[in-house]
Amino acid sequence: MQKRIYGIETEYGIIFTPEGRKTLPVEKAIRFLFEKLITTEHFLNVFLENGARFYQDTGCHPEYATPECASPGQLIIFDKAGERILEDLQLYAEEKIREERIGGRLSIFKNNTDFVGNSYGCHENYLVDRDVDFYYLAEQLIPFLVTRQIYTGAGKVFQTQDGIHYCVSQRAQHIYQKISGTTTNDRSIINTRDEPHADREKYRRLHVIVGDSNMSEYTNFIKVGTCSVVLQMIEDNYINKDFTLRNPVKAIKDITYDATCKRRLRLDNGREYSPIEIQREYCEMAQKYIEQYPVTDDHKKAVYMWQHVLDCLDTDPDKLDRQIDWVIKRRLIQSWVDKHKTTWTDPRVLMLDLQYHDIRRERSLYYLLERKGQVERLFNDEEIDAAKSNPPQDTRARMRGEFIKLARENSIQYDLDWSNIRLGNLLNVRVICNNPFETDTEKVAELVRTIQKTNLRKTSLSKLVIQS
Amino acid sequence: MKTNHQSERGNESRARIDLGADPMPLYMASSAEQQKQKQKGGGGDEGSGKGDGTQKLAEKGEELKEEMDNLLDEIDAVLEENAEEFVKNYVQRGGQ
Numbered sequence: 001m002q003k004r005i006y007g008i009e010t011e012y013g014i015i016f017t018p019e020g021r022k023t024l025p026v027e028k029a030i031r032f033l034f035e036k037l038i039t040t041e042h043f044l045n046v047f048l049e050n051g052a053r054f055y056q057d058t059g060c061h062p063e064y065a066t067p068e069c070a071s072p073g074q075l076i077i078f079d080k081a082g083e084r085i086l087e088d089l090q091l092y093a094e095e096k097i098r099e100e101r102i103g104g105r106l107s108i109f110k111n112n113t114d115f116v117g118n119s120y121g122c123h124e125n126y127l128v129d130r131d132v133d134f135y136y137l138a139e140q141l142i143p144f145l146v147t148r149q150i151y152t153g154a155g156k157v158f159q160t161q162d163g164i165h166y167c168v169s170q171r172a173q174h175i176y177q178k179i180s181g182t183t184t185n186d187r188s189i190i191n192t193r194d195e196p197h198a199d200r201e202k203y204r205r206l207h208v209i210v211g212d213s214n215m216s217e218y219t220n221f222i223k224v225g226t227c228s229v230v231l232q233m234i235e236d237n238y239i240n241k242d243f244t245l246r247n248p249v250k251a252i253k254d255i256t257y258d259a260t261c262k263r264r265l266r267l268d269n270g271r272e273y274s275p276i277e278i279q280r281e282y283c284e285m286a287q288k289y290i291e292q293y294p295v296t297d298d299h300k301k302a303v304y305m306w307q308h309v310l311d312c313l314d315t316d317p318d319k320l321d322r323q324i325d326w327v328i329k330r331r332l333i334q335s336w337v338d339k340h341k342t343t344w345t346d347p348r349v350l351m352l353d354l355q356y357h358d359i360r361r362e363r364s365l366y367y368l369l370e371r372k373g374q375v376e377r378l379f380n381d382e383e384i385d386a387a388k389s390n391p392p393q394d395t396r397a398r399m400r401g402e403f404i405k406l407a408r409e410n411s412i413q414y415d416l417d418w419s420n421i422r423l424g425n426l427l428n429v430r431v432i433c434n435n436p437f438e439t440d441t442e443k444v445a446e447l448v449r450t451i452q453k454t455n456l457r458k459t460s461l462s463k464l465v466i467q468s
Numbered sequence: 469m470k471t472n473h474q475s476e477r478g479n480e481s482r483a484r485i486d487l488g489a490d491p492m493p494l495y496m497a498s499s500a501e502q503q504k505q506k507q508k509g510g511g512g513d514e515g516s517g518k519g520d521g522t523q524k525l526a527e528k529g530e531e532l533k534e535e536m537d538n539l540l541d542e543i544d545a546v547l548e549e550n551a552e553e554f555v556k557n558y559v560q561r562g563g564q
Contacts, residue, residue: 011563017554026561059561115555120563183564209564332543339540351551352543354558363546372539 001235002294005068005127005198005395005436006075006224010082010213011061011120012359013111016097018104024097026060029106032093033062033086047416049389049404050081051397058184061120062086062108067397068418068436072224072298074392076217077379081387083110083359088388090360110213111357112170113156115350119174121183122213124224126206127196127436132235134204138179138190140234143243144227144282145189145210146252147275150261151309152223154212155326157333157344157353164344165257166333168326170212172256178248183209189248197418199434206231210252215357215366217378218323222309225302229286229295238289243278244268259330261313276313283307322376329356332365396436403444412451423451 016029030044037046037054045055051067064082069075086108094106113119128137153169167173177188191207208227214220233239245251246266254263255275264272273281286303289295312319321331333352337344358364369375391401396419403421407414414423421431421444431447548554 013558013560015558015560017557057563059563061560061563063563114558114560116559118560118562120560123564184562335536336540336543339537347552347555348547350555351548354555355546355548365543365546368539368542368546372535372542374539 001127001129001232002296003070003437004228004231005070005125006072006228007066007068007125008075008079008224009063009065009121009123009125010079010110011057011059011063011112011122012086013109013114013120013357014060014062015107016104017107018102020103022102022104024102024104029093029097030056030060030062032096032106033089035096036089036092042415047400047404048085049391049401050078050085050387051391051395051401052078052082052085053418054082054085059118059120067391067401068395069392069397070394070437071296072221072228072302073378075224076220077383077387078392079220080217080379080384084384085388087359087361107363108359109354109357110215110359111154111354112213113174115159119171119187121171121187121209122211123183123191124208124211124227126208126228126231127198127203128206128231129235130200130202130204134192135179137206137231137234139244140239141206141227141230142178142189142248143245143278144230145208146245146248147255147265147278148223148226149212149252149255150275150279150313151306151320151324152211152214152219153256153324153326154214154219154357155329155353157350159350164349166259166330166344167256168259168261169252169256171210172252175210175249175252189252198436203436212325213357214325215364216323216325216328216375218305218376219325221378222302222305225298226283226286226306229289229299229302230282232293232295232299233285233289236289236293238293239282239285241281241285242267242269243273243281259317259326261317276310279306280310283310322374328366328369328375329353332356332369394437394439396433396438398439399433399441399444402441403448406445406448410448410452412448421447423447 014026014030016024016026018024034044047053053065055063057063064086066075066078066082069078090106090108097104097106112122149169149172156167156170158165158167175187175189177186179190179192180186180188181192183191187209189210191209193207194204196203196205211223214223244267246268251265254265255261261276262274264274266272283303283306286306290300290303309320309324317327318331320327322328333344333349336352337346337349352365355363356365361367370377391397400416400421403414407423412423413425413427414421415427416422419433421433423429429451431444
């Protein structure tokens with residue numbers, strides 16, 4: 001599939017630190033985050049003007065799902081825009097909390113674990129053709145997904161009885177299955193939940209739940225860009241090598257503990273390869289593939305970056321201390337440890353790890369590095385700010401975003417999900433948009449005009465369904 | 469999106485860091501070693517007949533060290549004061 005829809009769902013960690021006697025349980029703290037969002041939709045579950053969805057998810061995590069995006073680059077901009085939106089909501093929430101005379105501070109982290117073994121996810125979604133054999137696709141993709149953490153990992157200081165380890169990935173320790181249908185217990189590499197939010201006869205969803213949440217734009221882009229290229233190669237039957245791992249779930253854990261990225265893994269055919277070697281094989285195929293097949297500029301760019309990071313990982317991973325999250329964070333902590341003439345067992349080291357992921361830019365260590373020009377950027381603040389309120393122009397999100405703006409301006413009641421718009425005072429007019437590539441905003445504008453004419457806000461019409 | 473490829477710039481910046489910190493990247497070296505490197509670099513320029521190049525490298529190294537020192541000071545300024553307690557209290561419910 002050359003034209004594809006991409007999406008990322010990010011669950012954020014949240015905590016309220018009280019100052020004084022009054023405290024605020026997380027269930028309540030999270031409600032304050034939604035205060036600023038005025039809508040006729042359900043509380044704690046809303047669509048935003050940029051087409052994204054913001055809601056409270058399992059385990060009381062605020063979750064932001066990007067709108068449907070048409071390229072990896074666009075997706076990363078909208079994922080970043082989600083951080084900024086959440087930061088705005090956080091500032092507003094803090095004000096409201098102060099008004100309630102509760103002293104303290106709200107903190108929100110874009111990471112995937114606490115330090116006692118709980119995990120919350122970052123899920124990538126790729127729209128794929130219904131014709132493709134899902135299990136074939138999954139099996140082909142798994143060795144790639146297991147080993148890619150060497151350049152997609154966000155890094156984690158991990159305390160065990162033997163001491164402190166620095167792991168490559170946040171998420172790897174929390175994966176127990178290759179493929180499964182659940183996301184909270186037996187977490188897997190690929191989840192089988194098949195919600196394409198589109199014509200089910202044409203499309204299905206590939207739901208990758210093994211990834212880390214990334215702060216670095218570079219890391220985030222290469223994560224989605226390379227996966228997208230590999231996916232396209234699988235769809236085109238281009239992959240002619242078999243890297244099936246004997247034990248992928250064990251491999252994913254072995255890799256995260258090995259910051260050299262060179263420890264060998266056993267394949268099903270008895271051969272042994274290091275994660276770098278497996279990634280190199282995929283990367284070399286991709287280099288040939290992009291010469292022979294039509295691909296997008298983002299794909300070419302991702303393959304170029306891919307080769308670069310593998311070269312660096314092979315010679316000296318520290319060369320990636322401006323690009324790849326786990327290396328950036330390790331460098332930061334090491335410098336700090338040296339300055340204070342302390343060791344990695346210093347309890348403040350765990351705080352450094354956590355605070356790297358703070359989304360509040362004035363406190364976040366990642367954003368401190370960004371302000372100092374110490375990390376590589378792919379996008380600029382203007383692009384990211386624009387994505388806070390403007391949907392992608394080349395997907396269905398454009399219609400949704402446009403509709404939300406019009407409905408708010410005209411005080412029209414509405415309710416949304418990914419492929420439906422319901423409106424009118426009984427929500428009895430329904431627009432179905434099953435094609436995620438559809439961008440015709442004139443349809444929604446016309447609908448809003450009709451509603452105004454018939455004054456549906458006050459009177460109820462009989463049920464009306466419009467197929468878009 | 470920027471058109472020039474960032475990994476090329478990544479290489480340059482890397483080279484920059486290594487210049488000042490051979491054989492160990494500056495941020496990996498202990499402060500005592502950094503001091504030594506600094507002295508070595510500074511001493512080499514004066515009257516040793518070495519060209520401008522060496523001096524420039526030393527200056528670069530100096531600049532980078534200062535940059536890193538400033539950065540670390542800023543980290544200390546924003547780092548959560550009750551770090552140990554904060555981390556202990558940071559318990560999340562499992563998500564998806």
